[in-house]
Amino acid sequence: MKKLTIALVLTAITVSACGGATDGGLVVYSGRTENLVGPLFEDFTEQTGIAVEVRYGQSADLALLIQQEGDRSPADVFISQSPGAIGLLAGENLLAKLSDETGALVPVEYRNTSREWIGLSGRVRVVVYNSDLVDGSELPASVFDLVEPRYRGRVALAPANGSFQDFVTGMREVHGDELTLSWLTAMDDNESPTYANNTAIVQAVARGEVEMGLVNHYYNLRALAEDPSLPSVNHFFEDVGSLVIITAIGILDSSSDVEKAEELVRFLLSPRSQQFFSEETFEYPLATGSQATAELTDLVDLQVMTYDFEDLSGGLTRTKELIDASGLEAP
Amino acid sequence: MRVGSKHPDSKLGLDRSAAGRLRRFAGWVTVVVFIFPLAYLLWGSMTINGGFLAGTSVDTITAPLARSLLLASAAAVVGTVLGTSMAWLVTRTDLPGKRIWQAVVALPLVIPSYVGAAGLRAAFGQGGLIPWVPRPTGFWGSLLVLSALTYPYVYLPVAARLGGMASSLEDAARLLGDQGSKVLRRIVLPQIQPAMLAGGLIVFLYALSDFGAVSLMRYDTITRAIFASRLADKGTALTLGLMLAIVAIGVALVERRLSSRGDHVVIEGGRPRMYELGPLRRWAAGAVGAVVAMALLAPISVFVVWWVRGSLALGMGYSGLGESLSLLVAPARNSAIAGVVAGGAAMVVLLPAAYLTARRATVVGAVSNIVIAAAFALPGLVIALAVVYWILQAPEAIAGLYQGFPLLVLVYVVHFGVQSHRASVGAVAALPARYGEAARVLGAGSTRRFFTVDLPLIGPGVLAGGGLVMLSTLKELPATLLLAPIGFDTLATRVWGASEDGFLSEVGVTSLTLILLSGFLTWLLVLRPTKATALQ
Numbered sequence: 001m002k003k004l005t006i007a008l009v010l011t012a013i014t015v016s017a018c019g020g021a022t023d024g025g026l027v028v029y030s031g032r033t034e035n036l037v038g039p040l041f042e043d044f045t046e047q048t049g050i051a052v053e054v055r056y057g058q059s060a061d062l063a064l065l066i067q068q069e070g071d072r073s074p075a076d077v078f079i080s081q082s083p084g085a086i087g088l089l090a091g092e093n094l095l096a097k098l099s100d101e102t103g104a105l106v107p108v109e110y111r112n113t114s115r116e117w118i119g120l121s122g123r124v125r126v127v128v129y130n131s132d133l134v135d136g137s138e139l140p141a142s143v144f145d146l147v148e149p150r151y152r153g154r155v156a157l158a159p160a161n162g163s164f165q166d167f168v169t170g171m172r173e174v175h176g177d178e179l180t181l182s183w184l185t186a187m188d189d190n191e192s193p194t195y196a197n198n199t200a201i202v203q204a205v206a207r208g209e210v211e212m213g214l215v216n217h218y219y220n221l222r223a224l225a226e227d228p229s230l231p232s233v234n235h236f237f238e239d240v241g242s243l244v245i246i247t248a249i250g251i252l253d254s255s256s257d258v259e260k261a262e263e264l265v266r267f268l269l270s271p272r273s274q275q276f277f278s279e280e281t282f283e284y285p286l287a288t289g290s291q292a293t294a295e296l297t298d299l300v301d302l303q304v305m306t307y308d309f310e311d312l313s314g315g316l317t318r319t320k321e322l323i324d325a326s327g328l329e330a331p
Numbered sequence: 332m333r334v335g336s337k338h339p340d341s342k343l344g345l346d347r348s349a350a351g352r353l354r355r356f357a358g359w360v361t362v363v364v365f366i367f368p369l370a371y372l373l374w375g376s377m378t379i380n381g382g383f384l385a386g387t388s389v390d391t392i393t394a395p396l397a398r399s400l401l402l403a404s405a406a407a408v409v410g411t412v413l414g415t416s417m418a419w420l421v422t423r424t425d426l427p428g429k430r431i432w433q434a435v436v437a438l439p440l441v442i443p444s445y446v447g448a449a450g451l452r453a454a455f456g457q458g459g460l461i462p463w464v465p466r467p468t469g470f471w472g473s474l475l476v477l478s479a480l481t482y483p484y485v486y487l488p489v490a491a492r493l494g495g496m497a498s499s500l501e502d503a504a505r506l507l508g509d510q511g512s513k514v515l516r517r518i519v520l521p522q523i524q525p526a527m528l529a530g531g532l533i534v535f536l537y538a539l540s541d542f543g544a545v546s547l548m549r550y551d552t553i554t555r556a557i558f559a560s561r562l563a564d565k566g567t568a569l570t571l572g573l574m575l576a577i578v579a580i581g582v583a584l585v586e587r588r589l590s591s592r593g594d595h596v597v598i599e600g601g602r603p604r605m606y607e608l609g610p611l612r613r614w615a616a617g618a619v620g621a622v623v624a625m626a627l628l629a630p631i632s633v634f635v636v637w638w639v640r641g642s643l644a645l646g647m648g649y650s651g652l653g654e655s656l657s658l659l660v661a662p663a664r665n666s667a668i669a670g671v672v673a674g675g676a677a678m679v680v681l682l683p684a685a686y687l688t689a690r691r692a693t694v695v696g697a698v699s700n701i702v703i704a705a706a707f708a709l710p711g712l713v714i715a716l717a718v719v720y721w722i723l724q725a726p727e728a729i730a731g732l733y734q735g736f737p738l739l740v741l742v743y744v745v746h747f748g749v750q751s752h753r754a755s756v757g758a759v760a761a762l763p764a765r766y767g768e769a770a771r772v773l774g775a776g777s778t779r780r781f782f783t784v785d786l787p788l789i790g791p792g793v794l795a796g797g798g799l800v801m802l803s804t805l806k807e808l809p810a811t812l813l814l815a816p817i818g819f820d821t822l823a824t825r826v827w828g829a830s831e832d833g834f835l836s837e838v839g840v841t842s843l844t845l846i847l848l849s850g851f852l853t854w855l856l857v858l859r860p861t862k863a864t865a866l867q
Contacts, residue, residue: 033828053818196546202833203449207459227640
């Protein structure tokens with residue numbers, strides 16, 4: 001027992017000595033998980049010799065952490081699963097401005113106006129449906145159709161989830177607060193069941209627990225990769241319902257190594273990395289000239305809307321107020 | 332046979348020896364450390380977004396708060412009944428297959444509640460493994476998951492207590508003509524009551540702070556409001572967190588009052604009495620089996636299915652399997668280190684406070700009892716942000732600890748300390764005064780008295796508490812993600828990363844590893860040493 005204790009204490013000391021950033025390397029706080037981005041950091045280190053240390057977590061939690069850390073943040077780079085979290089940091093002037101050269105790597109609609117963050121890849125909002133329970137002719141063309149009585153109780157939402165909130169923010173930009181609030185309220189009146197997150201909705205739809213649900217396109221493709229027998233199918237809207245949710249990257253204003261950080265940003269927008277996003281993670285690459293895989297509907301054909309959070313008064317906070325006011329949260 | 336009254340020192344008043352002073356000093360240090368998250372919440376909810384509740388209407392909070400309280404109370408009752416019955420059957424009866432049950436009944440504790448909830452939802456109902464059982468959902472679904480995953484918080488300390496009680500009093504009562512049920516009520520129940528209450532309190536606080544299970548079960552509690560507003564409206568999130576803390580303080584006060592009732596006789600020495608179940612033996616085994624099937628077998632089956640199905644579909648052959656397992660070695664090692672160090676540290680750090688609380692003679696004993704409980708009612712994210720806030724205000728020497736391993740351990744100890752504290756309080760309160768008095772008369776110093784008299788007697792209870800902290804640490808997520816040394820992956824962070832983006836086969840294999848590792852550590856560090864001392 002004593003030996004065991006001593007061994008554990010020694011291990012603990014060794015582990016604690018390993019903490020902290022490596023000199024000359026980059027520290028990344030990543031809101032997207034290791035499965036979806038980890039291999040690219042290894043490639044980057046191999047190619048440039050710059051070490052990268054990554055802290056993975058939920059985008060919102062990491063944004064809160066950076067906000068709390070302020071200018072003492074050990075992080076150089078933040079990757080956010082959606083624009084809401086990184087937009088919050090941009091709004092508080094915690095992000096450095098990217099160079100013209102880096103900004104030019106994507107079409108202008110995939111970064112924010114003041115170039116504090118830039119899109120890496122995109123996920124599209126869709127309605128996922130159970131093909132055993134829903135006939136193709138019943139599928140909505142517009143997200144506004146879902147308030148009709150024929151969809152009563154059949155369409156699941158995840159109002160506490162970041163990507164749903166970003167979608168609502170996008171709807172506000174396109175259609176204004178008033179229409180957005182009335183849509184949210186109508187969805188609540190239409191007895192739309194609420195779920196925890198995208199994965200929970202896709203699983204519920206695949207099991208036939210609920211017939212349809214509003215999610216990002218990625219989750220069903222992932223579920224099908226793990227179990228091809230599932231009856232869940234993605235359907236794209238022809239309007240703001242199929243908004244692109246951008247995975248965004250930004251450099252912290254407090255970073256002591258902005259040049260290396262920009263090198264990483266450019267690397268993640270290089271053809272090789274963009275191909276990784278489209279082939280390995282089923283997402284839309286956003287760099288100019290990159291191509292989505294054949295299995296994905298073309299972004300251009302989708303008439304998708306993109307948006308700029310900073311143009312929107314109140315941003316995420318106002319979105320949250322509208323969702324609260326609609327009554328959608330209550331089960 | 333020794334008979335002694337409880338709370339020996341309370342009749343002596345304040346302990347004015349050097350050891351007593353040192354203990355009180357340690358107690359106040361504990362209070363200061365544990366009060367940091369509360370202080371942050373208080374400060375944050377007053378200053379962010381225009382002050383206390385500025386951005387929130389009271390109406391939107393009352394219903395979720397009521398639901399939180401209802402769920403937490405129900406979970407505490409169910410968890411206490413389950414945990415106590417299981418502890419009784421496993422430690423004091425001729426239940427068939429006892430050795431197996433002993434090894435597995437505590438394990439549901441390590442399944443993170445969001446994984447457990449997802450597992451149970453996938454196990455039952457249309458499209459699930461067992462379609463004819465309704466899918467758990469809403470209040471009842473949340474209650475099912477939370478009580479199935481948290482009854483070990485009651486089971487472990489009660490089993491430790493039951494296993495350490497000598498048979499003499501029970502034998503005497505029987506000789507005087509009391510029937511079995513009366514012996515249980517008059518002799519056994521009063522002795523395990525503090526452990527039951529303490530365990531029930533922990534289940535209550537766990538259910539109160541849980542977000543994972545309730546969100547997947549679609550039951551709208553106060554934690555959902557905290558989660559949904561944490562980024563867009565941080566002031567509200569902190570205010571709601573403060574409410575959880577206030578509830579926790581109230582409940583901790585009630586628990587203290589309840590467990591102080593009566594002056595129970597405590598007997599030490601000899602082996603515990605065993606009861607024969609007779610014709611009920613099979614039924615009892617069936618009941619224990621049913622609980623384990625629901626809490627452990629159902630989620631494990633789902634994990635296996637996810638793992639196998641995903642591996643087949645993704646075309647992972649033998650080499651792929653080997654690779655996926657080898658990736659789990661480092662996280663498993665990190666989890667084991669974090670769990671064992673946090674469990675060990677909690678036992679040591681909280682022992683002085685436990686003495687003070689158990690002896691009831693000091694203010695610091697009462698205050699630490701409350702603040703330690705409150706720290707467990709807060710979501711891990713809130714604790715983590717509080718630590719970030721305070722540590723980065725500190726001078727460079729202390730701020731240098733930020734995101735280092737020792738600080739992470741401190742966070743675990745603060746967050747889960749109540750589990751160790753309550754178990755130790757129970758053990759210390761059960762110490763017979765005579766031993767200590769005899770040793771004092773014989774001239775033994777306080778240090779020597781502690782190591783030779785107290786420690787062997789309180790050992791099993793203290794160790795059970797450390798075991799709970801270890802198991803809780805093994806599944807901890809939000810604080811680990813934000814505060815662990817960078818790159819310090821644990822099995823829990825791996826499970827989260829995989830489940831976040833729907834890598835179900837990875838969720839399956841990693842969760843199975845987590846359960847196996849926890850079972851092994853519990854056996855190695857809690858069950859085996861306890862058995863060894865019991866046989867001495």
